[in-house]
Amino acid sequence: MNSRAVTTDILLGIVPIALMIALWQALVSFGYAPPALLPPPGLVFTRLAQQLFTTTYQQEIAATLFRLFAGFSIAVLLGVSIGLAAAASPAINAVVRPIVRVLAPLPKVALYPALLLLLGFNHQSKIMLVAADALFPILLSTYYGASMVEQKLIWSAMAAGTPRRQILFKVVLPAAVPSILTGCRIGLVISCIVVFLAEMITSTDGLGHVLVTAARTFQAVDMFVPLITISLLGLILNGLLEGLRNYLLRGFPEV
Amino acid sequence: MTVIRAFVSRSAPLMACLGLLAIWQVAALMLKTDSFPGAWEAIKAIPSILGDQESLINILASIRRMAIGFSVAVLVSIPLGLMMGRSRAIASFFNPLLMITYPVPKAALMPIILLWLGVGDIAKMLVIFLGVSLPVIYHSFQGAKAIEEKMLWSGAAMGLSATQRMIRIVLPAALPEILTGCRTGLVLALITMVTSEMIARQSGAGNILFNALDMGQYDTVYAMIIIIGAMGIGLDAAFERLRARLVRWSEPAFEIPLSFA
Numbered sequence: 001m002n003s004r005a006v007t008t009d010i011l012l013g014i015v016p017i018a019l020m021i022a023l024w025q026a027l028v029s030f031g032y033a034p035p036a037l038l039p040p041p042g043l044v045f046t047r048l049a050q051q052l053f054t055t056t057y058q059q060e061i062a063a064t065l066f067r068l069f070a071g072f073s074i075a076v077l078l079g080v081s082i083g084l085a086a087a088a089s090p091a092i093n094a095v096v097r098p099i100v101r102v103l104a105p106l107p108k109v110a111l112y113p114a115l116l117l118l119l120g121f122n123h124q125s126k127i128m129l130v131a132a133d134a135l136f137p138i139l140l141s142t143y144y145g146a147s148m149v150e151q152k153l154i155w156s157a158m159a160a161g162t163p164r165r166q167i168l169f170k171v172v173l174p175a176a177v178p179s180i181l182t183g184c185r186i187g188l189v190i191s192c193i194v195v196f197l198a199e200m201i202t203s204t205d206g207l208g209h210v211l212v213t214a215a216r217t218f219q220a221v222d223m224f225v226p227l228i229t230i231s232l233l234g235l236i237l238n239g240l241l242e243g244l245r246n247y248l249l250r251g252f253p254e255v
Numbered sequence: 256m257t258v259i260r261a262f263v264s265r266s267a268p269l270m271a272c273l274g275l276l277a278i279w280q281v282a283a284l285m286l287k288t289d290s291f292p293g294a295w296e297a298i299k300a301i302p303s304i305l306g307d308q309e310s311l312i313n314i315l316a317s318i319r320r321m322a323i324g325f326s327v328a329v330l331v332s333i334p335l336g337l338m339m340g341r342s343r344a345i346a347s348f349f350n351p352l353l354m355i356t357y358p359v360p361k362a363a364l365m366p367i368i369l370l371w372l373g374v375g376d377i378a379k380m381l382v383i384f385l386g387v388s389l390p391v392i393y394h395s396f397q398g399a400k401a402i403e404e405k406m407l408w409s410g411a412a413m414g415l416s417a418t419q420r421m422i423r424i425v426l427p428a429a430l431p432e433i434l435t436g437c438r439t440g441l442v443l444a445l446i447t448m449v450t451s452e453m454i455a456r457q458s459g460a461g462n463i464l465f466n467a468l469d470m471g472q473y474d475t476v477y478a479m480i481i482i483i484g485a486m487g488i489g490l491d492a493a494f495e496r497l498r499a500r501l502v503r504w505s506e507p508a509f510e511i512p513l514s515f516a
Contacts, residue, residue, distance in 0.1 A: 097267070
């Protein structure tokens with residue numbers, strides 16, 4: 001791919017976003033939508049810029065990020081270890097597979113009331129919900145990646161005298177990394193979404209709470225600000241994960 | 256021997272359900288708090304919810320909204336995703352827009368959409384539509400992108416027009432991937448349905464669940480969790496049957512859907 005094609009791609013990609021903002025502006029300027037319902041984009045973005053530099057808003061972002069990372073880390077730890085274990089041992093697989101089959105299609109938000117009642121209204125219940133939702137994509141892609149490892153690689157390692165236990169960490173895990181990272185990427189997007197929803201349902205801080213407070217007082221401008229913030233956070237985190245991926249997979253053939 | 260093995264693998268999910276319910280029951284007996292009734296009490300509360308006409312109508316209304324939102328989303332997203340997969344220009348046109356909308360929780364748009372459209376079915380169906388369309392577009396896109404060029408060339412050589420090639424070559428070839436997207440979308444539709452009803456408390460299964468939580472009717476809370484969970488598992492199993500019939504020739508990449516929120 002040459003650099004000119006990339007520039008055209010970027011330019012093309014900006015078009016729909018610019019069009020959307022233009023349409024938004026037009027709806028307001030030509031009076032189709034009253035500003036109380038749809039504030040002009042300029043106002044929303046200046047408000048966002050102002051808010052980003054206030055300590056209260058930074059604290060809300062910090063609260064959201066803390067829950068997001070805590071839940072996501074639990075999901076990664078559990079997902080990768082259970083996925084690897086299931087791929088390595090048929091006995092564990094026989095137990096894990098039906099349980100995952102039942103739990104994966106279950107809408108986890110419906111479990112949130114139960115988590116609230118069990119863990120209270122604090123951080124724990126939200127972190128658990130994020131972990132529960134992000135767990136399955138990571139677990140499944142780890143399992144998938146680990147069970148797709150080429151048999152020849154394992155045989156060569158065994159022939160070279162690697163003990164069975166170490167094969168898991170020296171051969172299977174590195175070979176499954178691309179697949180694990182794909183799962184993490186899906187899990188990360190899910191974490192962003194779920195943490196926001198959980199904060200909307202019951203919270204005293206966090207971005208979701210900011211949205212709910214604004215909605216209750218009909219402050220349309222303040223309703224858009226947390227939504228744009230979470231979208232930006234998602235983009236940034238995704239970019240960081242992409243960077244990590246490029247670092248970890250340097251030398252891997254392009255997938 | 257094979258009969259026994261087939262029986263075991265068929266009944267494994269059922270055994271898993273029973274096992275999880277049993278763990279729940281034991282945990283409840285050990286914790287002994289009012290807010291955590293056992294599995295048995297929750298199951299006993301199910302008939303009274305489904306027997307009550309009002310809640311039954313509520314739940315059916317939820318399912319109707321979900322079905323409409325899901326179908327419209329699938330009908331719009333598959334053609335869009337396929338076109339993105341076949342044309343680089345269309346793909347680079349839509350990709351950034353999809354990337355910035357992906358991490359936004361669709362149900363969080365509910366308060367804003369409510370301001371515009373009012374508390375009605377349309378607002379909820381729109382949110383479900385938005386939630387379902389992203390994974391379906393993404394998977395159709397991936398499916399269409401992975402098609403072997405040679406097949407399209409042969410099609411063109413045999414005189415198929417662009418539209419015919421799209422319907423007769425690209426669509427069937429991308430079908431397994433599209434169906435994976437639809438399966439994710441289905442779980443997602445259910446999740447968005449529950450959350451949208453929880454935010455706009457007016458009717459529906461999510462409304463019953465969170466009202467029961469607010470009023471401290473704990474057995475109803477857990478009974479609704481079981482009902483909604485059973486809906487998810489049931490819909491997923493039904494879809495899996497359909498998928499198996501449509502694309503018998505292909506092995507699923509994932510046997511289990513990757514649920515999105």
